[in-house]
Amino acid sequence: MPKNFVLDQRIERASDAIETGAAAYRGRWAEACCPLIPGGVERFDHVHLDLGCGKGAYIAAMAQRHPDTLFIGMDSEPVCVVHAAQLVLDLSLKNVLVIPGDAANLAGIFAPGELSSISVNFPTPHPKRRHARLRVTTAEHLDGYRSLIAEGGMLMLRTDSLPLYEYSLPQFKAIGWEVVCATHDDRAAHPEQPITEYEQRLTEQGATVHAIYARPASKPATPEQIQFALDMPQSLIDYLPEDLFADDYIPYGMSYAVDNLRNRRQHLAARQNA
Template structure:
């Protein structure tokens, strides 16, 4: 569901240029040195930010970069994140459709897709963050041992993603059809995930590794 427009959102994002970036291309090839870390995680579609904020706190030795195209969500996430003044995280407030131009080849180690919009109608399939147009870009920017980690509540989106990844230079290395049935304290729960867990819905999760093509 779309978040209601917040008058303060855009001014807030613009008032925090050290944390929220609108022109990510300028940092291409320099993300790890800017954040002072050896491993770079990106979360595409971070929503209100619960996942990357928590993971950046837990995994302080890694860099975390969260991408969100909806300015209202991005502002809520940035406000929350800035309460902790994280040194190992940044945000990009922009549609990820040209993500391949924001990073040098092999610059990213992990891509997290959490509860991406499923876009159920096939006429909108290109908007899915696991469409092959996105996967080709992920493949280019991921390191040779890079991975994409995907969680969703949506079975159809999950099935689509499994096929799309295996046809786009990735192999499936791990899969869960009810991820939260067991405890997974190593992985933070997202805002959407908490809602689906409260409804007792299964959480699908897959890890895809880049393979050479």
Template sequence: MLEERIERYRDYIEADPYSWAGRWAEACAPAGGEAFHEVRLDLGCGKGSFTVEAARREPDALFLGMDSEPICIAYAAQRGFESGLPNVIFVPGTGMRIREMFNPGELGVIYLNFPTPFPRKKDSKGRLVNLERLMDYRRVLCDGGEVRLRTDSQPLFDFALTQVPLAGYELTWQSRDARGERPRDPMSEYEERLGAQGALVNAYIAVPGPPPSNPVQTAEMSLSAYIPDDLSSFDAYAPHGMQGTIQNLRNRAAKDGGDWSRGITL
């Protein structure tokens, strides 16, 4: 049962993460050991394979995996327990209250691995790459801190690129085939599954630059606006969370003589 699993691996779960703001590096250090030199957040960690592997590679940093699904936290905590690593822990949450969980400058890296795209305009506030979320991340990132996005969704990625300058960030790297360019980067079970289906990984690394004086959303919020006119680019693979949208566009294109854009109200 879920409750039993959570109890069994509770040493790798912090049920009240909002009580540790400003103290993560010291409070989570091994008994008698020095504080971790950096705290990193895997926001939307799923079952924790990326978080654990990243923690294995960088033992001097503390890795926090966050997910809103209790079942994911339970499995991630089990993975952490089985790894025996002292520098990884999992917390429940969505990231919408990130400024309550961390003090200003407390995080070195925020990972956004395959976030839910929320393609409809009415649901767009849930996107972790929004202007509002990027402004929140600015508050908790240290000088030189990074936001690292990975997604299988070309429309979400193109939308995300519009948000970077609005929030005063600067790109230090971007790719339409991140796995091809950086094959040795840690991989989540989610990316492994999507890769087997033919997905390419879009990715960027962004760092906060000078803060915008008056951040205002100017981008089109429906992800249908970022779908290319030629739908054949999705013949081999349709991004997770947008399969229905793309199929609807194909159906409309067939009905309207090839113009899928007429009447789109997503």
């Protein structure tokens, strides 16, 4: 954080773009958040959730392009909530709101079918097996999003982490989601996606953006489907490429695991050559 950054003061300063009582708007986000403009529209046509919105660059760019859509950014980190809200205010955006929270709280904040779409941009991969339940793309989390997304709506995952992509894709399929697009180069597949400062920095370091676009299953996942997904390898180490990212770029959140495996391979090679 910058020097002299006082979180409470920044929250107060950006409070006009932060909603701490989000549950009160469940089922009526499109109407309740529409600006009161004489002769204007009475509700937004769509409601989009950016789960793990970070500093808000993605939803800010999307909101400028789609004024008929209410964009809601959610993040569990107070610093990210403050930065995203301040960006909304600086750009005078009337169709963006930021709320604190995470994937575990969604059913209490949004009614069934209330969301037109969900985006998940560069989430924390949580590579260790014991942290797997925290990933936003577990089968259980995906099944929780299912009922919140309107018919024809879509969830989009974009990540620089190949292991997270390789873990997530079978999770979607295991519970019956329709994978519309799965790509290892989302910038080429969807050039219209906003290029945020974060993505620009990653790509300059050598990252490529892997992405999954999927529509929810029509029915809830069965216990057997959930168990099938849980029986898949849960540690992202199991999804690391054989070359352990031979180039210089290592995905965000994976450096510790990659360095450990590289060291173990070097020690094993040294013993074999001794």
